[in-house]
Amino acid sequence: MLHYPARPKGKVRLMKVKVGINGYGTIGKRVADAVAAQSDMEIVGVTKTRPSVEAIQAWEKGYPLYVAKRSSLELFDEAGIRVEGTLEDLLQKVDIMIDCSPGKVGATYKPLYEKEGVKAIFQGGEKADVAEVSFNAYANYQKAWGSSFVRVVSCNTTALVRTLYPLHSEIGVEEVQAVMIRRAADPWDSSKGPINAIEPSLKLPSHHGPDVQTVIPDINIYTTAVKVPTTIMHLHSVIVKLSKDSTDEDILSLWERFPRIAFASGSLGIKSTARVMEMARDMLRPRGDMYETVLWRDGVKVMGGRTLYYYQAVHQESDVVPENVDAIRAMFQLMEKEESIETTDRTLGIGWKIV
Ligand code: NAD
Numbered sequence: 001m002l003h004y005p006a007r008p009k010g011k012v013r014l015m016k017v018k019v020g021i022n023g024y025g026t027i028g029k030r031v032a033d034a035v036a037a038q039s040d041m042e043i044v045g046v047t048k049t050r051p052s053v054e055a056i057q058a059w060e061k062g063y064p065l066y067v068a069k070r071s072s073l074e075l076f077d078e079a080g081i082r083v084e085g086t087l088e089d090l091l092q093k094v095d096i097m098i099d100c101s102p103g104k105v106g107a108t109y110k111p112l113y114e115k116e117g118v119k120a121i122f123q124g125g126e127k128a129d130v131a132e133v134s135f136n137a138y139a140n141y142q143k144a145w146g147s148s149f150v151r152v153v154s155c156n157t158t159a160l161v162r163t164l165y166p167l168h169s170e171i172g173v174e175e176v177q178a179v180m181i182r183r184a185a186d187p188w189d190s191s192k193g194p195i196n197a198i199e200p201s202l203k204l205p206s207h208h209g210p211d212v213q214t215v216i217p218d219i220n221i222y223t224t225a226v227k228v229p230t231t232i233m234h235l236h237s238v239i240v241k242l243s244k245d246s247t248d249e250d251i252l253s254l255w256e257r258f259p260r261i262a263f264a265s266g267s268l269g270i271k272s273t274a275r276v277m278e279m280a281r282d283m284l285r286p287r288g289d290m291y292e293t294v295l296w297r298d299g300v301k302v303m304g305g306r307t308l309y310y311y312q313a314v315h316q317e318s319d320v321v322p323e324n325v326d327a328i329r330a331m332f333q334l335m336e337k338e339e340s341i342e343t344t345d346r347t348l349g350i351g352w353k354i355v
Contacts (some may be wrong), residue, residue, distance in 0.1 A: 017332050020094035020118075022068060022087060022109060024048050024058050026186050026317050027123055028100030031324045032063060033286060035098075037347045038325060040334055045090040051079035052131075066090040069103070080177035091116040096181040096331065098324055099123065106130065110149070118156040119147075121327050124154025124320065125210075134214035137326040137344075138258060139165040140335035144330035152323045155316040156180055156234055158210040159293040160221075162261055163238070163312060164212065166254050168219055172243025174306075176221040178236045180208055186317055187231040194229050233273035233290075234314040245305035252300060259351035260322065260341075262292035264313070266299065268354070276313045283352065291350050323346055 019035050021028045024046040026176060037045050047068040055076070059065050064084045067073055084090075091097065096119040099106040103125020106323045113120040122130045131151040133144045139161050144150045153161065160178065167173050168198040179353040185192035206225035215217060255261045264270040270279065280290040289329070294313040301309045322344045345351050 012190070017328055017334070018044045018093060018095045019328065020044060020066075020090045020097045021063075021100035022090075022099045023048040023105075024054055025100060025102075027320065029054060029058070029290060030289065030318055030321045031098050031100060032058070034321045034325050035328070036061075036063075036345075038343070041325075041328055044093050045084060046231075047087050047090065048076075049077045051081045055081055062318050063238065064090075064252045088112075088116075091118050094118055096328060098328075099126075112210065113149075114179070119331055120149055121324055121331075122149070122151045124152065124157060126151055127215040128211070130249060131195065135323060135327050135330075136161040136165070136209075136215045137323050137337065138162060138260070139215050141326060141330050141340070144327055146333055147331050150327045150331060151256060152320050152327055153211055153215055154208075154233075155314055155319050156182070156208050156236070158319050158323060159234070159236065159312055160208065160212050160223075160238075160312040161215050162258065162293045163255065163295065163310070164219060164221070164240070165216060166258055166261075167240060167242065167251070167308070168216055170254055171246055171250075173219055174241040174243055176209075176212075176219065176241075177239045178208070178221065178223045180206060180223060180225040181234065181235040181237065182225055182227045183230050183234055183316060184227050185231055189231075196229060198229075199227040201227070230273065232315075234311045234316055235273055236314065238308075238310050240308040240310075242302075242306045242308055246302055246308070248300055250304050250341050251308060251310075252297065255295065259345050260292050262290075262294050262352060263297045263354070264294050265297045265354075270296070273313050277315070279354075280315070283340070283349075285349070287318070289321070290315035291318050291322050291348055292352075293319060322350060 021297040044062040047066045050067045098121045106122045106126045107130045132147045133147040133150045135150045205222045209223040281288040299311045325344045326340045329335045
C-alpha cells in the first residue's frame with residue numbers, strides 16, 4: 001500500500017490531482033472528459049496503442065498523448081501524430097492512473113504502477129483481487145478513503161448496486177433474482193455479435209451476482225444473463241424479496257433520494273431502451289451518454305407486500321464514469337462522500353427529473 005498524507009478535514013487541496021488515462025477507448029475517453037470537467041483534478045496525459053482517430057481527437061482536445069507501448073512510437077511517427085513519450089514517461093507526471101485498457105490487460109500494468117509509486121483505478125473487466133476495494137460511490141465510498149488501488153465495478157454491477165444498495169440499507173433484502181439482458185457489443189464495434197440470435201450465459205449463476213457481493217458483501221443475489229442483438233443499452237429484470245412490507249410508493253420515494261437513479265415512464269412514450277437513449281441525445285448529453293441507471297416508474301411493482309419487481313436500463317458506455325471521478329476523490333481524501341457525489345453530479349448534469 002502506498003502512503004499519502006491525509007488531507008486535514010475542512011482544508012482545501014491547492015494542487016489539482018494529476019490524472020493519466022491508460023487506454024483512451026470507450027471508457028477512457030469519457031472518464032478523461034469527466035475528470036477535465038472537475039476543478040480539483042486535471043488530465044496530464046492519455047495513452048494510445050495505435051495512431052487511430054481517437055488519438056487525433058485526444059490531441060485536438062488538448063490531452064497530451066503518450067504511447068502505451070514503446071514499440072508503437074514508430075507507428076505514431078509515420079502517421080505524423082506527435083506524442084509526448086511513453087506510458088513510463090507519463091507515470092513520472094501523474095498522481096494516479098485510471099486504467100481503461102481492455103479487460104484483463106489492466107492487471108498486467110499493476111506491477112508497473114506499484115513500481116512507480118502511482119495510485120491506480122482499474123475497471124470492471126479486471127478481477128476483484130486487482131485492487132483493495134471494488135467501488136461504488138453510494139455503497140462504499142468511505143472504503144476507498146486513502147486507498148492506492150481501487151476497481152470501479154462493471155456497468156452492470158454499478159447499475160445493480162445503485163438500486164439495490166438503498167433497498168438493502170434502508171428496507172432490508174432477503175434475496176435478489178435478476179436477469180441481465182446484455183447488449184452484444186458497444187455501438188462502434190462491428191466485429192462482435194450475435195446479430196441474429198439470443199445467447200444465454202451457460203455459466204450459472206452468471207458472474208454479476210458475485211460481483212455485486214464484492215461491493216455489498218452480505219447481499220443474497222443470484223443472476224443469469226443473456227446476450228441480445230442490440231448495442232445501445234443493457235436491461236435488467238430484477239425481483240427482490242424485501243425484509244419488510246412495502247408499497248410501490250415507499251420504494252419509489254426511497255430511490256428518488258439517489259440522483260444516479262433516474263425515472264422514465266412508459267406512459268410518456270418511453271417504452272424501450274431506444275427511447276431512453278433518444279432522451280439522452282435530446283438532453284444534449286456529450287456523446288448521447290446516460291450516466292444514470294434508468295428505471296421505468298410504471299414498471300415498478302410490489303406484489304404481496306414483499307416481492308418487488310422492476311426493470312432498469314443501463315448505458316454501458318457511461319454509467320461508470322461518475323464513479324471513477326468519485327473514486328479519485330476518495331483515494332486522495334479530497335471530499336467526503338456526499339460532497340463528492342454532489343460535485344460530480346453537478347458538473348456532469350446528473351439528476352434530471354421528467355416524471
Ligand atoms: P475499449 O476497447 O473501448 O478501449 C480500450 C482501450 O485500450 C483502447 O483505446 C485500446 O486501444 C487500448 N489498449 C489496448 N491494448 C492496450 C494495452 N496493452 N495497453 C494500454 N491500452 C491498450 O474498451 P472499454 O470498453 O473502454 O473497456 C475498458 C475497461 O472498462 C474494461 O475493463 C471493460 O471491462 C470496462 N468496462 C467497459 C464497459 C463497456 O461497456 N464498454 C463498461 C464498463 C466497464
